Amino acid sequence: MADTAAEQTGTEPRILPGGCDRPLTEAYDTALLDLDGVVYAGPDAIEHAVDSLAAAREAGMRLAYVTNNASRPPRVVAEHLTELGVPAVAEDVINSAQAAARLVAAKVPAGAKVLVVGGAGLVEALAEHGLEAVRSLAEGPAAVVQGYDPSVGWAELAEASYAVAAGLPWVASNTDLTVPTARGIAPGNGTLVAAVRTATGVEPEVAGKPLPPMHRETVIRTGAKRPLVVGDRLDTDIEGAFNGGVDSLLVFTGVTTAAQVLGAPVEHRPTYVAADLRGLLVAAPAVSETGEGVFVCGGYRAWVDGGELRVAGGGDLYDGLRALCGAAWAWVDREGSGVDGAKALLELGL
Template structure:
């Protein structure tokens, strides 16, 4: 498990790309959004790779195959091979293969990524509950996934067929905003059947196992934009994490993070891999980061000083996380974040 009592972001005297041997990078909201590279991502990853850091791309999105993901990354200017990509489809396929007979049929509610991953495990994808499946697997299938696919899953699950889900992310970032993710689709089947799936993706152990098996990382750093998948997954796996603010999580959500959702480091974007991280000091409950000082007094969150907004956020994290449960209000946090431009 990760550090259970984290009350402030950590510092690092060395660049993170030097301190860790492998970056386990989420994709949506970290490297790209809506198919386009996030600003600074391409150059930052190239510099990290040139410095000797191994880059692996770990995604809960089960729609695309590793080959397709690697090709997309390469087209964006981030050279990658399929072996550099780890998906929740691969994790759930291994989870299913451990529980059903070799060569078993699996009813697929999702996209090509799931079908290819099942095939790698010697399992046979089928389309209908009438095809005598040994399992049902559900993964993100894109906006075109037909409603009838959910019905097929429900028919099979009602007969007692075990149900698996690649992941349960409720949302997924897109070029136009936040869209429903596989978790929203899983809720449809859960409501209709009353059943509960076995889930493989981040933040759960099957995904961490898949990542370690495929990358061989010894000093990994999880890099993501989500508290409930990337950061919690790192916590569950007992490894460090870097949260980047280019995707789903905003500063207000970061301040409100539960202990298992508190990242080791926080930075604006992937350029954070190339630098050290500033220390956050504690002087009798006043937390300092470079030019900023943050503290909580009688439930009121205060911020003093000047400098980079990100350093102010780091100091605020320390003040609020230390004060967790003592009455710091969301309104107070919003007021202070407004001062920083968030």
Template sequence: MQHSPAAEAAGTARATEPAEPVLPSRPLPCDSGLHTAYDTALLDLDGVVYAGGEAVPHAVDSLAAARESGLRLAYVTNNAARTPQTVAAHLTRLGVPAAAEEVITSAQAVARLIAEQVPRGARVLAVGADGLRVALEERGLTVVETADEEPAAVVQGYGGPAMEWGRLIEAAIAVQRGVPWFASNTDLTIPSGRGIAPGNGSAVEVVRIATRWLRTPPEPQVAGKPLPPMHRESILRTGARRPLVVGDRLDTDIEGAHAGRVDSLLVLTGVTDAAQLLAARPVHRPTYVARDLRSLLESQPEVTGDADSGFGCRGWLAHAGADQLTLEGDGDPVDGLRALCGAAWSAAGECRLDTENALARLGF
């Protein structure tokens, strides 16, 4: 179903449905610009396109140029609170023209998951905001407010700061009664303009705590990134054949790309910093690494070498020693970071490497 230009460049072309995803041991090269190697960019929003409600530097111009070149853009978010129409309007105000059809939310993914398991028109106790309610109704499901209305399913999605505690009580009672339990996503936290706030995963934990006394404690079926239902929803809605996942989080965006067996680009404009990238587990390692969305229009350099000779990228050479990473050379700091990724990922599991000095030299 999906094709991986990066895997092909690395000599490991993927079959239509490979048994296992290809896990990179270094950032991979792409001789052409990413906008020509892929047909659709599946872009995360917060930390990639905008931050605190405002556009990330270079995002507006880069996305406009990528679209003009023929790359299709789709915006994939775990936030179930807002409708696609609201998200598209926000993007358009920022200077990134978008249609509702180009926005895929975890609310849509979980609504499809529920609709596949209950009859059309079934009652669903929804604990969340408008985005979740609209997605359920679009699937022909009937939204109800309480556990006493005999729902066929209960679903939680991020409800925003105005969500009432009573909604969680209704969800907990329904789950205690054996009603199938769903969640749009389980992100414990979300970024806000004032700091880190509790996410939908925190609300899911409240219901879990309230039901853990049961003989068999229930677990929700989760749709959002990094799990397959979200990637499936993105592919079904976009029709992408050569998608590239673009994100700023290792445990949602990048892991989700691995779960979907497609390539990924990590941009350093969001929550993941350079030290976290170097320490990434195999399923959290992106195909490509870049500073920001300008990389969609650029080729990706090759990281050469091995553990013995060191890992080079353009003017940089990185080695993994007994207990630390070392770096020599000069040039673009992101190229130095790519070389460090090769060295750190090759040594992963052998020791905990000290990365502070090497990263300080790059300004990270």
């Protein structure tokens, strides 16, 4: 297999987007899929997600759903996926609540009480480790765990602040500043964590992507041998793959824009890019450099001229983006600063 991604796996700097000469469903045994912004937005499936995942499963790829959203237990998430037409069971879902609960369990005595700021997902994850969820400092908790839930308000944040200020260990499921919903981008757990941090001056230990506890939890629960992380966020999904030493596919159905990818530092550079989950079902054309600062992918060429990215050619628009990534990343690595890609992206229609 002429798979250039294998040459740039893990924490080595990614110089070019990866190439794979066969469908990604054949090159990887397990897809570690983010949910919000990748499979669904709020209650609705993202376009092409259901059919693409069905085809990936038919091709023999295992599908595991890895999310920083700690609000719902895996069983509830699996039921939601099944209702959308993506058959799943609780064991297919790994969330940051599970990673957070494992961290908490290592800090407190067996059977300890834990102050929960969040939803049912955290409560269930703590119960897996024999820990009791409580909602007040007056109930004698041994630690605080905080995760996203739409119901979290001032009273819950204040209770967490009192407990953290009293010296209890504090674990956050994640610090995502935003979360995609059916209506748009909304505040995420990171904004709620910031409220407690501001009130106490204390930093939590964080379990979720992109940090190692989440990757460790995922490996424990899936047993994946050659996983592919699939996500829509550079600072969680792609950086988490980088930290875990595995390849990644970035899709543009959530929060990340093409312009952000062009300026990405090494830890935020995906192995592959695609419009949506249909990218799992096809090969990924390799990017090559001509030796004159021109980067080629498919029918497109990209280069930097006077500090501005340029693109020419035709074919798959995402081949054009891959070529632009090659030119932009080379410029960033060489010059230490970003390059203007607005005109080139406009010409591509991205």
